[in-house]
Amino acid sequence: MILKTEKLSKRFNGLEAVKGVDFSLEQGQFKSIIGPNGAGKTTFFNLLAGVLRADSGRIIFQGKEISNRPQEKIARLGMVKTNQTAQVFPGHTVLENLRIAAQPPASSFNFWSSGRCLKTSDQWAGEVLHRLGLEHAAHKKAKFLSHGERRYLDIGLALAVRPRVLLLDEPTAGMSPPETAQATRLLKNLTSQWGLSVILVEHDMDVVMNISDQVVVMHQGGVFAKGAPEEISRDPAVQEVYLGRKKALC
Numbered sequence: 001m002i003l004k005t006e007k008l009s010k011r012f013n014g015l016e017a018v019k020g021v022d023f024s025l026e027q028g029q030f031k032s033i034i035g036p037n038g039a040g041k042t043t044f045f046n047l048l049a050g051v052l053r054a055d056s057g058r059i060i061f062q063g064k065e066i067s068n069r070p071q072e073k074i075a076r077l078g079m080v081k082t083n084q085t086a087q088v089f090p091g092h093t094v095l096e097n098l099r100i101a102a103q104p105p106a107s108s109f110n111f112w113s114s115g116r117c118l119k120t121s122d123q124w125a126g127e128v129l130h131r132l133g134l135e136h137a138a139h140k141k142a143k144f145l146s147h148g149e150r151r152y153l154d155i156g157l158a159l160a161v162r163p164r165v166l167l168l169d170e171p172t173a174g175m176s177p178p179e180t181a182q183a184t185r186l187l188k189n190l191t192s193q194w195g196l197s198v199i200l201v202e203h204d205m206d207v208v209m210n211i212s213d214q215v216v217v218m219h220q221g222g223v224f225a226k227g228a229p230e231e232i233s234r235d236p237a238v239q240e241v242y243l244g245r246k247k248a249l250c
Helices: 041-049 069-079 093-101 114-131 147-160 178-194 205-211 231-235 236-243
Strands: 001-014 016-027 030-034 058-063 079-081 165-169 197-201 214-219 222-227
Touching: 001 030, 001 041, 016 222, 030 041, 030 178, 030 205, 041 079, 041 165, 041 197, 058 114, 058 236, 069 079, 079 236, 093 114, 093 147, 114 147, 147 165, 147 178, 178 205, 205 214, 214 231, 214 236, 222 231, 231 236
Parallel strands: 030 197, 030 214, 079 165, 165 197
Antiparallel strands: 001 016, 001 058, 214 222
């Protein structure tokens, strides 16, 4: 078990957005979280990443409690979150973006650090570029990328940090069908080829059902159901909650 939460809760002005959520993620597992708008998915994600502070409950990462630690410290421990809107450095090239992300934090402002650190970072940035299939855009400034390429680069920035757990917040949002198909292939490889444990929040049910080991359904701030993709897709109660009518999810 690489990550778990115990009775995690968050309130906003009396509204309980996340209600006592118990959640677990195994090493190398790809788990997706789905649910209707307002179910608490994004709030739960932000609690895990340190963007928000929990009102109660615990977050355990790699055997250590990290509850309410700031986002940058959680990222350095090995859990990194992408955003619904790509967060890149628009005035820098794709390769420069990846080099910045790959640079070890300890050497960022250390002018006496060994040049080997930067060389290693450059090599890793090039490897991430290759695995993402963005070599053709290596020297293009990020502000000139297509929407799909920006989303890819945003994922690449998270990967360049060498995380243990990757939190993906709607990575295919706004993508065209070909871009979504390409992104799905990348997401499938995150556990097998990158060795990551992944939590995905995504509205595209075809993507979710195609790549997940397990699906968790949130509703009104709590966990409503969980199971294998095929179980969730056929569950009448999940269909009713998620769509408001009985219809297959995929």
